[in-house]
Amino acid sequence: MAAAEGKLSPEDNVKEDMISSKDYLDPPPTPLFDAGELGKWSLYRAVIAEFTATLLFVYVAVATVIGHKRQTDTEACSGAGVLGIAWAFGGMIAVLVYCTAGISGGHINPAVTFGLLLSRKVSLPRAFLYMAAQCLGAICGAALVRAVHGSHHYALYGGGANELAPGFSKSAGLVAEALGTAVLVYTVFSATDPKRMARDSHIPVLAPLLIGFAVMMVHLATIPVTGTGINPARSLGAAVVYNGEKAWDDQWIFWVGPFLGAAVAMVYHQYVLRNCAAKSFRSKYDIEA
Numbered sequence: 001m002a003a004a005e006g007k008l009s010p011e012d013n014v015k016e017d018m019i020s021s022k023d024y025l026d027p028p029p030t031p032l033f034d035a036g037e038l039g040k041w042s043l044y045r046a047v048i049a050e051f052t053a054t055l056l057f058v059y060v061a062v063a064t065v066i067g068h069k070r071q072t073d074t075e076a077c078s079g080a081g082v083l084g085i086a087w088a089f090g091g092m093i094a095v096l097v098y099c100t101a102g103i104s105g106g107h108i109n110p111a112v113t114f115g116l117l118l119s120r121k122v123s124l125p126r127a128f129l130y131m132a133a134q135c136l137g138a139i140c141g142a143a144l145v146r147a148v149h150g151s152h153h154y155a156l157y158g159g160g161a162n163e164l165a166p167g168f169s170k171s172a173g174l175v176a177e178a179l180g181t182a183v184l185v186y187t188v189f190s191a192t193d194p195k196r197m198a199r200d201s202h203i204p205v206l207a208p209l210l211i212g213f214a215v216m217m218v219h220l221a222t223i224p225v226t227g228t229g230i231n232p233a234r235s236l237g238a239a240v241v242y243n244g245e246k247a248w249d250d251q252w253i254f255w256v257g258p259f260l261g262a263a264v265a266m267v268y269h270q271y272v273l274r275n276c277a278a279k280s281f282r283s284k285y286d287i288e289a
Contacts, residue, residue: 026194030122037123042213046104046126051133053096053108058141058237062160064088069157074150086219089228094212101208109231115185115262119270131233138237146241152228159242162229164250173250176225177257178264180218184230185265189212194275228252230261 037043068080080088097106105122107113110131117127146154164173191207215230222228229235235254239247 027121028170030123032120032124034123034125038125043126043129047106047133049059049100049179050107050130051137053100053104053106054134054137054233054237055141055144057092057096058138058234059091059110059144060092061085061234062142062145062238063148065160066145066154066157070149070153073227074093082220083222085223086216089219090212090214093215094208097211098208104130106208108134108233109184109258110233111181111231111258111262112185112188114259115188115266118266119189134233135236138233139240140237142237142241155242159238159244160243161238161244161247162235162250162254163244163246164225164253165225165227168225170250170253173226173253174257174260176222177229177253178261179228179257179259180222180228182265182268183218183261184211184214185262187211189269190264193269195274209274226250226253230258232258 064080064085067087093108096108100106100108105116107116107130111136113122113127113130117123117124123128142160145160164170168176188211191210218230219228222230225239232255235251239251
């Protein structure tokens with residue numbers, strides 16, 4: 001009756017004040033499964049974008065690793081070096097996130113997709129299709145590196161495959177991969193936080209650069225330990241094309257570590273910093289109901 005007369009109850013007034021004082025709007029949690037999504041071209045366009053972006057990322061990144069080793073063998077200290085390799089990985093991620101963010105979200109990494117799935121920002125079918133596209137793209141990217149450098153040099157220099165370095169235990173490699181991925185996924189959540197994006201207009205523009213810098217910094221810290229995976233698709237793609245025994249023996253580290261790190265980063269950002277515990281496990285249908 002009050003609403004019909006144009007009057008609001010005290011409870012409605014409180015709610016209106018809360019909404020007006022909030023200068024941003026968190027999107028509702030995505031349903032785990034939405035059958036309607038499977039019939040939309042936008043989903044498959046995004047999957048194609050993830051495939052292409054991961055292909056380009058792995059090609060440029062792994063080609064930099066192989067090229068560095070070839071140059072160093074020819075003339076000492078003439079390669080890109082660890083810093084150059086880190087720049088190649090981080091810089092390419094920054095470029096590709098910028099290019100694909102508006103189409104697919106610019107994940108380019110199953111661990112990032114996994115973290116966003118846990119936080120209910122993507123549906124389960126979309127996450128599955130993204131991961132499949134990323135892995136296939138990584139395999140194709142590594143195959144292109146082999147085609148450019150030749151099978152002999154590709155195999156001679158390890159194919160850019162991730163392997164645990166001598167002197168490090170498997171637990172050390174697992175921790176390094178988990179921590180490195182946690183830094184990356186935490187940066188992704190922070191750079192795409194709707195609250196910060198609403199209050200700071202420069203955040204959306206800087207997000208790809210910040211994510212790229214996170215990848216670069218983690219590479220500098222983790223290359224001596226595992227060669228730096230923090231991206232299961234990148235590790236799988238190089239392992240499939242290189243097909244080395246040690247690369248396969250250590251492969252589990254580059255899946256368990258990144259997925260664990262992504263989960264930790266999600267919990268820290270969403271539950272500790274943003275206090276989204278209640279919202280993360282309700283679908284938009286629950287809210288509408």
